[in-house]
């Protein structure tokens with residue numbers, strides 16, 4: 527694989543599994559030193575070790591993204607140990623499917639917002655000065671199709687709409703530090719995130735024009751594009767990676783329904 531991230535240091539949050547682990551693996555293959563950060567320590571340590579076993583440069587750090595103190599400790603450690611940082615992927619997130627506006631408790635609302643929205647805010651705030659001092663770089667935030675259209679889970683949807691606002695304002699402010707900031711908005715991705723949601727997986731898979739969920743590696747390749755020089759003129763953007771769901775999912779359903787009729791009156 528091309529060494530598109532040679533001499534770069536990257537931190538990926540939520541990297542103990544799912545998309546974050548796939549991103550960490552791919553970035554390491556592309557030549558980066560990768561810091562995997564998560565709250566699931568045993569899984570994260572094992573993931574970093576398996577990257578090292580294949581010749582990659584990977585290190586695990588405990589990081590609860592909702593804690594400002596944790597962020598400060600991790601970033602100070604990176605600065606002391608490695609001296610520089612060029613890439614941040616704010617990927618850690620939690621779901622709250624079924625959390626409707628009328629039944630979401632304050633506790634759930636605060637938990638989802640603190641991890642999915644405050645977490646990336648704290649990450650950017652803590653990491654950006656070090657990226658600047660390292661010569662610039664790129665930040666990718668993980669949104670969702672739930673933050674691109676109306677959605678049934680209020681707190682989750684609000685967090686993912688909010689991340690797009692952070693992306694755009696951070697992109698505007700950090701351009702003078704040589705830092706690009708973009709959002710990836712995945713559709714259905716086959717990770718532990720969906721555990722216990724079989725009916726949701728089936729329904730969203732059916733409604734997705736490509737008729738399937740993505741593998742985490744199909745998100746990681748887009749993250750790699752957004753953090754390397756191939757995307758040097760893209761910033762402040764939201765990129766949906768969703769098998770066509772947002773852009774033509776509605777009319778795809780319409781035309782499929784029409785085609786089912788024996789005598790079609792289109």
Ligand SMILES: NC(=O)c1ccc[n+]([C@@H]2O[C@H](COP(=O)([O-])OP(=O)(O)OC[C@H]3O[C@@H](n4cnc5c(N)ncnc54)[C@H](O)[C@@H]3O)[C@@H](O)[C@H]2O)c1
Nearest residue numbers: 540543544545565590591618619670712714715717718719
């Ligand atoms: N899987 C999907 O269908 C899907 C769709 C759209 C968006 N997303 C988003 O993609 C991102 C990654 O999700 P995934 O599918 O890989 O899920 P996942 O559950 O496999 O991974 C999420 C990771 O985040 C970590 N995490 C949770 N809380 C944390 C915290 N406070 N601090 C640090 N790490 C924490 C978890 O331990 C886990 O390793 C999330 O932001 C999610 O909202 C997922």
